[in-house]
Amino acid sequence: MYQTIAYEVRDGRIAWIALDRPDVLNAMTDQMKRELLDAFKRADKDPAVRAIVLTGRGRGFCSGQDLADASKSEVSLGDNLRTLYNPLILQMRQMAKPIVCAVNGVAAGAGMSLALACDLRLCADNAAFIEVFVRIGLVPDAGSTWLLPRLVGLAKAFELAALGDKVDAAEALRLGLVNRVVPADQLEAEAQALASRLAEAPTKAIGLMKRAFERAFDHDLADQLEYEAHLQEVAGRTRDFEEGVGAFLAKRPPAFTGQ
Incomplete structure (x- = not known):
């Protein structure tokens, strides 16, 4: 079905999406962007899928935009972002199901943006991150200017973008770029x-959490408190809430269904 990525569902509930152009460190072509968007929509619509893992094949996670492919494009850089990159990043950030990024190697440029757009990042101990845009006279895109400062702060985000230095796995963990570093x-x-x-978690509650944290930096405390109240009303109407309360009272582990 796909030519530049691989898609499989493991254990009946976890969708694995792998960038599959290992010979070029999984550099992103227009076709890959379209296939990634389709794969995330597919996982989002599949009621059996309750979590997603994004990773790369070979020794790299994603080296960013395939510049050879970009040179063939008849559209501007801005239009390519508007029509291909931006819908992909928005799909990842707006979908309710959690996305784990397994960063298996270098994540550079738009590849770093792709990792940042995931909800949690696991990093191999030999992986690295590079905001490489400055090296070719461009600015960070695919969401990096929004996502990166929320993780590391404005000053550090600007430093990483303006200098284009490589950040190894240990430093990425220290900065808060990744959640965990593990042996490759x-x-x-x-x-x-x-x-x-x-x-195994209550999927709808996880999705509501994503929505709450997504808007937290753009609203004052009073607005956020009201939004929490609204989301809690929504969560309180789910079957998983009933199951969670029932399990607590019965002193047994909950068996959430994602409903």
């Missing part, structure tokens, strides 16, 4: 384990 040979298993925990 354990990355896939650790990502599956984390995704399994998320898949």
Whole structure:
């Protein structure tokens, strides 16, 4: 079905999406962007899927935009972002299901943006991040100027973008770019384990959490308190809330269904 990515559902509930152009460190072509958007929509619509893992094949996660492919494009850089990159990033940020990024190697440019757009990031100990745009006279895109400062702060985000220095796994963990660093040979298993925990969680509540945190920096406390009250009303009408309360009272582990 796909030519530049791989898609599979493991354990019946975890969708694995792998960038699959290892010979060019999974550099992104227009076709890959379209296929990624389709894959995330597919996972979002599948009621059996309750968590997603995004990773790369080979020794790199994603080296960013394939410049050879971009040179063939008849549209401007801005239009390429508007029509291909931006819908992909918005789909990832707006979908209710949690996305775990298993960063298996270098994540550069738009590849770094792709990792930042995920909800949680696991990083192999030999991986690295580079805001490479400045090296070719461009500005960070695909959401980086919005996502990066929310993770590391404005000053550090500007430093990473303006200098284009490589950030290794240990430094990425210290800065808050990633949630965990694991040995490279354990990355896939650790990502599956984390995704399994998320898949067992109350999926609708997880999605509401994503929405709440997404808007937190743009609203004052009073607005956010009211939004929390609204979301809590929504969560309180789910079957998983009933199950959670019932399990607590019965002193048994909950069996959430995502409903």
